[in-house]
Amino acid sequence: MRPALLASLFGYTLAGASVLLDLGRYWNFWHIFWPGFAHVDSVMFEVALCISIYVLVMWIEFSPAFLEKLGLHDSRRKLSRVMYLFIALGVLLPSMHQSSLGSMVVIFGQRIAPLWRAGWALPLLFLITAVLLGFAVVVFEATLVSLGFRRPFETALLARLARVIWGLLLAYVLVRLADLTLRGAWSDAFEANGAALCFWAETACFCLPLWLLYGPTVRANPGRLFGSAMLLMLGGFLLRVNVYLVGYAPGNGYSYFPSLPEMIVTAGMIALEILGYIVFVRRLPVLPALHR
Numbered sequence: 001m002r003p004a005l006l007a008s009l010f011g012y013t014l015a016g017a018s019v020l021l022d023l024g025r026y027w028n029f030w031h032i033f034w035p036g037f038a039h040v041d042s043v044m045f046e047v048a049l050c051i052s053i054y055v056l057v058m059w060i061e062f063s064p065a066f067l068e069k070l071g072l073h074d075s076r077r078k079l080s081r082v083m084y085l086f087i088a089l090g091v092l093l094p095s096m097h098q099s100s101l102g103s104m105v106v107i108f109g110q111r112i113a114p115l116w117r118a119g120w121a122l123p124l125l126f127l128i129t130a131v132l133l134g135f136a137v138v139v140f141e142a143t144l145v146s147l148g149f150r151r152p153f154e155t156a157l158l159a160r161l162a163r164v165i166w167g168l169l170l171a172y173v174l175v176r177l178a179d180l181t182l183r184g185a186w187s188d189a190f191e192a193n194g195a196a197l198c199f200w201a202e203t204a205c206f207c208l209p210l211w212l213l214y215g216p217t218v219r220a221n222p223g224r225l226f227g228s229a230m231l232l233m234l235g236g237f238l239l240r241v242n243v244y245l246v247g248y249a250p251g252n253g254y255s256y257f258p259s260l261p262e263m264i265v266t267a268g269m270i271a272l273e274i275l276g277y278i279v280f281v282r283r284l285p286v287l288p289a290l291h292r
Contacts, residue, residue, distance in 0.1 A: 003142065004138045012055050014269045021265075033052070043103050044104065050093045050096045053089070054089075057090050065285055067079070069285060095127060098126055098127050099126055102124070103122070106120075106123075111248060113195050115196070117247075122243075125176060128172045135161055135165045136229040136232035138158075139162070139225050143158075145281070155222055162225055163219060165209070166213045166214065176203075195246055198247075202239055205232065212227060
């Protein structure tokens with residue numbers, strides 16, 4: 001669990017830091033939570049509050065690794081008695097803010113292209129894909145750790161995880177296809193434009209793993225597991241890019257695409273996450289001990 005938690009910990013912490021920089025006047029970030037400024041009826045307020053608390057919860061969940069490293073075993077045992085409370089929050093909080101990211105799109109109304117104007121289904125789709133992304137990152141991280149640190153592949157564990165992934169992925173695809181059918185939005189998928197191309201790329205990233213992970217035999221193949229994880233991460237990425245950039249029309253001829261400095265900062269954040277992960281894995285009891 002610790003390697004997976006560490007990957008999420010760095011991802012959320014650095015993502016939160018990047019959001020604060022994107023705010024512009026980042027020194028006023030505390031306004032989000034101050035009663036005199038907070039907009040408690042805002043979806044964005046819920047997202048900001050849940051993510052902030054979630055980052056704190058994840059650091060608490062990971063703190064036993066620091067306590068073990070420092071030899072504070074008594075403190076480690078005391079914390080373990082109440083850890084179930086933080087684990088429960090660790091499940092609840094991301095479920096809230098991930099679904100709310102879909103709720104934000106509902107507010108956009110007709111400004112969203114029909115292919116992603118899923119209405120009530122958007123919070124559910126965002127939540128399911130967030131869970132799928134979490135599982136995919138675990139497979140991705142476990143495979144790279146096995147290769148990078150010359151450790152045996154955790155194929156048996158990841159194969160059982162892949163069975164859960166396949167079931168969730170099937171549910172997502174069925175909901176997505178049902179929504180498009182009920183709304184009569186399939187005609188937009190066959191138009192000769194960039195939105196339709198992006199839609200099919202996104203759809204392929206979610207449908208191919210259904211074939212790659214079908215059956216217990218293929219789920220025990222490390223290559224298929226890793227390839228499916230890569231496709232799911234790309235699919236989750238494309239869904240969010242398509243909803244918030246490709247399929248969103250702000251109006252008045254306005255358009256947005258990340259600038260080169262923005263992309264460089266993003267690449268720097270990812271590089272910092274990788275560096276931090278390597279340092280923590282080498283310095284703290286994160287990876288399970290190898291039995292010889």
